[in-house]
Amino acid sequence: MMAMILIMVTIVMIKMAGASAPDAETDVKPGADESVLAKRTLSICNQLPPEVTEIPSNISSDTECLEVKQTQIGVIPRGAVHRLQHLRILIISKNEVLESIGAFAVAGLPQITNIFISENAELASIGAFAFSDLPELTEMTITKSKHLRHIHPDAFRNIVKLRVLIISNTGLRMFPDFTKIHSTAPDFLFGLQENSHIERVPVNAFRGLCTQTISEIRLTRNGIKEVASDAFNGTKMHRLRLSGNQQLTHINPNAFVGSSELVVLDISHTALSSLPENILGGLQKLMAESVFRLKELPPLQLFNKLQEVHLTYPSHCCAFHNVHRNRSSWNALLCSHPDAPGMPNFYKDHCSNSTAIICTPTQDEFNPCEDIMSAVPLRILIWIISILALLGNAAVLLVLLGSRCKLTVPRFLMCHLAFSDLCMGIYLVVIATVDIVTRGRYYNHAIDWQTGPGCSAAGFFTVFASELSVFTLTAITLERWYTIKHALRLDRKLRLRHACIVMTAGWIFSSLAALLPTVGVSSYGKVSICLPMDVESLVSQVFVVSLLLLNILAFFCVCGCYLSIYLTVRNPSSAPAHADTSVAQRMAVLIFTDFVCMAPISFFAVSAALKLPLITVSEAKILLVFFYPINSCSNPFLYAFSNRTFRRDFFLLSARFGLFKTRAQIYRAESSTCQQPTWISPKSSHVMLYSLANALSPDGKHEG
Numbered sequence: 001m002m003a004m005i006l007i008m009v010t011i012v013m014i015k016m017a018g019a020s021a022p023d024a025e026t027d028v029k030p031g032a033d034e035s036v037l038a039k040r041t042l043s044i045c046n047q048l049p050p051e052v053t054e055i056p057s058n059i060s061s062d063t064e065c066l067e068v069k070q071t072q073i074g075v076i077p078r079g080a081v082h083r084l085q086h087l088r089i090l091i092i093s094k095n096e097v098l099e100s101i102g103a104f105a106v107a108g109l110p111q112i113t114n115i116f117i118s119e120n121a122e123l124a125s126i127g128a129f130a131f132s133d134l135p136e137l138t139e140m141t142i143t144k145s146k147h148l149r150h151i152h153p154d155a156f157r158n159i160v161k162l163r164v165l166i167i168s169n170t171g172l173r174m175f176p177d178f179t180k181i182h183s184t185a186p187d188f189l190f191g192l193q194e195n196s197h198i199e200r201v202p203v204n205a206f207r208g209l210c211t212q213t214i215s216e217i218r219l220t221r222n223g224i225k226e227v228a229s230d231a232f233n234g235t236k237m238h239r240l241r242l243s244g245n246q247q248l249t250h251i252n253p254n255a256f257v258g259s260s261e262l263v264v265l266d267i268s269h270t271a272l273s274s275l276p277e278n279i280l281g282g283l284q285k286l287m288a289e290s291v292f293r294l295k296e297l298p299p300l301q302l303f304n305k306l307q308e309v310h311l312t313y314p315s316h317c318c319a320f321h322n323v324h325r326n327r328s329s330w331n332a333l334l335c336s337h338p339d340a341p342g343m344p345n346f347y348k349d350h351c352s353n354s355t356a357i358i359c360t361p362t363q364d365e366f367n368p369c370e371d372i373m374s375a376v377p378l379r380i381l382i383w384i385i386s387i388l389a390l391l392g393n394a395a396v397l398l399v400l401l402g403s404r405c406k407l408t409v410p411r412f413l414m415c416h417l418a419f420s421d422l423c424m425g426i427y428l429v430v431i432a433t434v435d436i437v438t439r440g441r442y443y444n445h446a447i448d449w450q451t452g453p454g455c456s457a458a459g460f461f462t463v464f465a466s467e468l469s470v471f472t473l474t475a476i477t478l479e480r481w482y483t484i485k486h487a488l489r490l491d492r493k494l495r496l497r498h499a500c501i502v503m504t505a506g507w508i509f510s511s512l513a514a515l516l517p518t519v520g521v522s523s524y525g526k527v528s529i530c531l532p533m534d535v536e537s538l539v540s541q542v543f544v545v546s547l548l549l550l551n552i553l554a555f556f557c558v559c560g561c562y563l564s565i566y567l568t569v570r571n572p573s574s575a576p577a578h579a580d581t582s583v584a585q586r587m588a589v590l591i592f593t594d595f596v597c598m599a600p601i602s603f604f605a606v607s608a609a610l611k612l613p614l615i616t617v618s619e620a621k622i623l624l625v626f627f628y629p630i631n632s633c634s635n636p637f638l639y640a641f642s643n644r645t646f647r648r649d650f651f652l653l654s655a656r657f658g659l660f661k662t663r664a665q666i667y668r669a670e671s672s673t674c675q676q677p678t679w680i681s682p683k684s685s686h687v688m689l690y691s692l693a694n695a696l697s698p699d700g701k702h703e704g
């Protein structure tokens, strides 16, 4: 019980301490709001008649509130209100011809506390010492005067109790001089807002404004492009808001030299590309929403006290994911009491040893906080697989293109298959390389990579490659099926011309499919591995689903063709059993690899495309590395290396470079010519089946 009370007392103490301590959260509300002021002054304020053209000299000197509203006054001259020594509130608003507030216009009034100047459409200048020696003035607002171009550097002087100063919506070109105000008020709120022509915060802009800590400096929605070196020299401030300066590209690295106590910085909606590093150490709260150019965060060690951060890109929050701050342990005794965990709020706020940094926006399921290939085995495997795909397919291409024999349809198709699989290899190498380069700090590179041309190019390569590969595989299978079906009819032989037409269609189709995500139908930038996983819009969804369905269709087409081939060659009962099994085995391997490659990807991809994701992106990456490139890696072996003609071409080509000379001799002796052997006996299914065992690899089918 005692402990309970002790804890309660402590909470109250902490609360009180919190109240007096500067709080990063709460906003200071400016008091000089027109409606508030109007309410306060409604009944007692002395309003000048609308027809007056100058401040009358017979206003009672007892007047405490004067409203110069909608009059015909053109100038407020020197000493115009000097007689009104009891004046507390001065309102100058909606005077359509008022052009200037002259030198010493509102000077030396000992009791004035509020000045509100608003909506004077023609107001163009404010003279020297216009607001000077006003010992009680606490709030001053100058707003909504689009023609106000000039405020004399000496206009504000000796306003020692000034607590709120707002200058907004003016046509000012230069940052006004506030350095002679010399306020000593605590919790100063300074606002210079929506002045679209102020382009620069100059050196020492706030020195002399206030000797105490300024609770907030608001420089929001101006035209500020640059913050000069030493701009905040000699300034103690808690909050600085620079948000909405859309052209602000540069804060001088030394801008904050000589300033102190900054805990909240708001640079949202600016064009900054870096943060001012030397003040980050003290920051507790940082707001940088819609700062699209801020793609890279400074080193995290610089943020010593950060508790809350609001950023533009989800990936940046990953940086703060695992950063915890140690709490002071002065209340260790209380926290160690057995009753303490029974009070969750107290315990959470004061007892947990560390606390996570609040960060928004949180990453979505497409962009988990991890490297591209986070697991080490994955990282190693992707290299092995990509190099295998690259070397294998490059070799196949080299041999096929280097062969001196006449280009046959199967060889032509093989070239395309090898080329598309090579593209897949390139894609994998690109992903693996980017992964290595950004290892451990992917969150800082995610934006550049995923929105940049690299990812689009990689995505283009992989979609193009996989579509062309599937297309070519289907074409190869159809060609075999057709050839075997019509083996006895030479008049219906497929010619290169036909193959060219088919492959042109294949290229056009694959290119289109790969191009669509770069023009807004789905997109490659959604995930770090640059696959078109974006299915937000219906069009994207239709695109992705139909692409997957086409692939599945192609798979069934391949299966059907092999089944048909198998039945055709099996049919004659005289066929030797071993040849039969060999054919069946070979088909099984081809279909199996195709299936293993296609099935998991298609299954999970279709579910994801229908917005019912069964696996996370992290798990999808395993599929990507293990299954997606299976075809690209295995095709060279299944379709080329296992093929006699290909082996012959390979050794003949090597022999040209002085390798495998003896092997080449054997092949040369065997078939000294590229002339296609004719079918020995078209009627003999026996021979045909033998040849088919080879024929299942293209280019082999003409061998006897």
Ligand SMILES: *[C@@H]1O[C@H](CO)[C@@H](O)[C@H](O)[C@H]1NC(C)=O
Pocket (backbone or CB within 6 Å): 056, 058, 059, 060
């Ligand atoms: C001040 O003088 C003007 C004429 O100049 C007169 O109309 C007005 O009533 C006077 N106001 C006061 C408060 O005496």
Ligand SMILES: *[C@@H]1O[C@H](CO)[C@@H](O)[C@H](O)[C@H]1NC(C)=O
Pocket (backbone or CB within 6 Å): 203, 204, 207, 230, 233, 234, 258
């Ligand atoms: C910064 O302010 C100090 C006094 O507060 C002054 O001595 C110094 O010259 C100022 N620095 C610059 C660059 O103006």
Ligand SMILES: *[C@@H]1O[C@H](CO)[C@@H](O)[C@H](O)[C@H]1NC(C)=O
Pocket (backbone or CB within 6 Å): 324, 325, 326
């Ligand atoms: C937090 O405290 C632990 C030990 O209690 C220490 O190892 C760690 O460096 C501290 N972290 C920070 C950010 O001070």
Ligand SMILES: *[C@@H]1O[C@H](CO)[C@@H](O)[C@H](O)[C@H]1NC(C)=O
Pocket (backbone or CB within 6 Å): 351, 352, 353
């Ligand atoms: C905080 O750290 C102390 C030792 O420094 C440890 O005994 C205590 O269990 C920790 N509390 C929590 C909530 O982690």
